[in-house]
Amino acid sequence: MPRALVLGGTGLVGRATALRLLGSGWQVDVVGRDSARVPPELTAAGAQFIAADRADQGQLQAALGAGADLLVDCLCFTAADARSLLLLAANSTSTVVISSRAVYVDAEGNHVNSDVPPHFATPITEDQPTLAPTTDIDYRSREGYGANKVAAEQVVLESGLPVSVVRASQIHAVGASPAREWAVVKRVLHGRTALLLARRGGGGVHTTAAANLAALIETVAHRPGTRVLNSADPDAPSALEICRTIAGQLGHEWEEVLLDATAPAGLGRTPWDSPHPIVLDTSAATALGYQAAGTYAATIAPALDWLVDAARDGQPPADADYFAEYFDYAAEDAFLAKRVGRLGR
Template sequence: MPHALILGGTGMIGRATALRLLTAGWQVDVTGRDPAHLPPELAAAGARFRRADRADAARLRTVIGDGTDLLVDCICYTAADARLLLPLARESGSTVLISSKAVYVDEHGNHSNSAAPPDYGGPVHETQATLAPSDIDYRSPEGYGPNKVAAEHVALDSGLPISVLRPSRVHGVGAARPRAWAFVKRVIDLRADVLLARRGTGIVQPTAAANIAALIETVAHRPGARILNSADPDAPTALDISRAVARHLGHAWTEVLLDDDADENLGRTPWDAPHPVVLDMSAARQLGYRPAGDYAATVAAEIDWLVEAARTGDRAGILPAADDPYFSRLFPYAAEDAYLAAHRA
């Protein structure tokens, strides 16, 4: 029975990967700081929890023991994190480091977290230019991408069989930022209309945690030092995503497609890019990767998870707070009602 060790295995990507591998007959250990955070479905499927802080090198070496067939690091954010990973990778048949499409930069220096949105001029290949590596605060918009680049360099310069995966707008059960909430909340609130900026044409390609898990299983059987994009097989628009959520929940609303001259505070969603952000997946397909499903199929579990949390009072605290700055801007109901009243008078 092959063995996998997942660092940060109780989070969104870790739990999806653990479930896929367990279903395929792997023995899976997941690390975390609190066993209470082990998702019950992982425990039921046979995952073993190993208490370990990501920064505790000695404990991580104890956990890996005599080695593992697959090592997955879901929480590598800095070059220092990557250096701690290398001794473990030497004891692993194949290693996966989760990076991000936030490393990519366009010809004008714009990237996912810059003030001006990037324009890559077409699908983004793994050869696209990246930000310069840096060790400024990785928790800041300016530091997240550069720190991921620095971590990638440490991993790939080691010569070890480490696959670096670059996903985009990850979604799934356990999401710390569940972007589907932008439309799920509207359904829960029984909104009769959905307003969409840019006529709903914005595209920032999402990546299901289940599809990352499928790619991880692929590279587990094909060890090597490489960079791979990771994205859903489709690139839905904001309008497509709104329809997928409404359809799954059996909700009907009137679509109000706003032109560019509309109030910029109306119709905002997490996918409002003026230039499409789409990842080229040909390199992964050449390795034999097959996605678990498209966006609508893979987001369904996250939608149900959010609805159940709302129905039961959100005892686990998974829903965004009312004052969450990322989400609160997406629900200007009073301004929407005023706009609709004025334009339907």
């Protein structure tokens, strides 16, 4: 029985990966700091929990033990993280590091966290230029996140070890933080009868189901190598299509008000709103034999159920700052009232 060790195994990516591998006959050990955070379904499926701090090399070496067939790091954010990982990767047949589409820059040097939104004229391949690596800016900042990821990628890719860097985009699953779908689910639970969408609901930012990321990780596990791979859903729905999917799965109907450039600034924003589409090219993953677990619509239901249940239990997502701009009902109602007035004249 092959063995997988998943660092950050209790999070949304680790959970999906562990469940996928357990279903394929792997022995899976998930590493985390708190056993209370282990999802019940992982224990039920046969995963073993190992308590260890990602920053404690001794604890990580003890968790690895005699080695692993697959090592997955969901918590590699900096070059220092990457250097500590190499000591484990040297004793693993295949290693996967989770990275992000936040590393890519367009022709003007703009990226998804820059003040000026990026404009990628075509789907982004793994050869697209990236940010310059940095180690002196906090990775938890807008400016530092992507640049630190690039620094971490370079460390593992230059090691000569069979490490696959997987760049994902807006991962969705049970336990996501931020759980972007909450921007629509909350509106449904509040019984909103109209949905305002900026830019007529166009644009769109490619999404990645944790289940699809897990499927790619399993593919890589059987094909060790040093490479970079994009990971995203097989479709790239627009903001309008995502909102329709969520409302449809929750059995809710509303009027879609598709706004143009004359609408007030900030009205109709969603987490998937973008002046230009941001789409990842996943043909390199497909060439390895990867097959997606499903489209956005086919994979989002568990996350929606989780959000609805959490809200009904009085425990909705806590990312208040992230979601604040999406629920200005007063501004929406004022716009809709004026719209009705104009239509009535």
